[in-house]
């Protein structure tokens with residue numbers, strides 16, 4: 001990224017200069033969008049692979065842009081991280097997501113309890129910059145207070161890069177989040193600087209196995225062995241595993257058979273609008 005940044009200044013590369021102007025424009029309209037909270041949250045179901053029942057949703061942000069259409073997070077999250085805009089954006093996402101979770105929980109508490117199932121949970125992605133912001137823990141606390149949801153039904157998804165720093169701040173913040181009672185998941189497990197020692201050092205209760213491992217499950221013995229190994233170790237440590245990017249029944253069945261009972265992916269549902277998610281919640285609660 002550094003090298004690309006330098007190259008943008010070469011006068012004989014008009015295409016890349018255009019890219020810079022575009023970035024600038026995107027940055028400015030990102031500011032406006034944050035001021036107006038002009039984002040949309042989508043919700044991808046997380047399901048029990050054996051029963052097909054709903055366990056919760058992962059909140060995924062989108063940016064409906066007047067000229068660009070629905071802009072996906074890949075195009076603006078890193079930009080927002082560089083500029084620090086991710087801090088207010090992330091706070092908005094957190095607030096929206098727990099408010100939505102409170103609604104699902106109110107609507108289905110009795111039915112789910114009668115079926116022996118706990119309240120629906122919501123997962124929220126947290127970027128490194130956002131986690132390192134001094135106000136982060138307070139933002140989480142406030143979101144919990146405002147929504148009134150049971151803290152353990154909020155899952156914060158962090159990537160390994162955040163934990164890699166291992167400095168005192170990371171340690172105390174993780175401890176404070178643990179004390180609040182929220183669950184912490186390691187996102188994209190296996191793609192970064194994976195170290196199982198994170199699981200001992202921090203109050204982590206969920207591992208999300210990255211889609212790149214799930215892709216090869218049906219045809220690569222090595223991938224299969226890896227996923228099975230992760231599932232077994234997680235189980236020994238009392239950590240839950242969620243498989244991401246499940247696209248076919250072969251993957252689903254292999255995961256279920258190896259003792260990895262939770263997952264998400266296009267096989268079950270794409271990220272849904274608030275309304276679609278609400279309908280699914282009601283449908284799932286029906287006996």
Ligand code: C2E
Pocket residue numbers: 044059060061072073074077090093125126127187188244245246247264265266267271
């Ligand atoms: P992620 O956390 O790994 O989220 C999963 C991504 O995989 C989502 O893409 C989801 O739509 C996609 N996906 C889910 N199932 C399947 C499948 O079966 N097949 C395929 N091909 N893809 C699947 P999305 O929504 O574009 O999000 C991309 C990334 O942007 C996320 O990756 C996450 O890192 C980041 N992101 C999204 N929302 C937020 C947010 O509110 N805050 C922060 N900090 N990052 C976010």
Ligand code: CA
Pocket residue numbers: 058125157187
């Ligand atoms: Ca995630």
Ligand code: CA
Pocket residue numbers: 187188208210244
């Ligand atoms: Ca992920």
Ligand code: CA
Pocket residue numbers: 188210211244
């Ligand atoms: Ca991923």
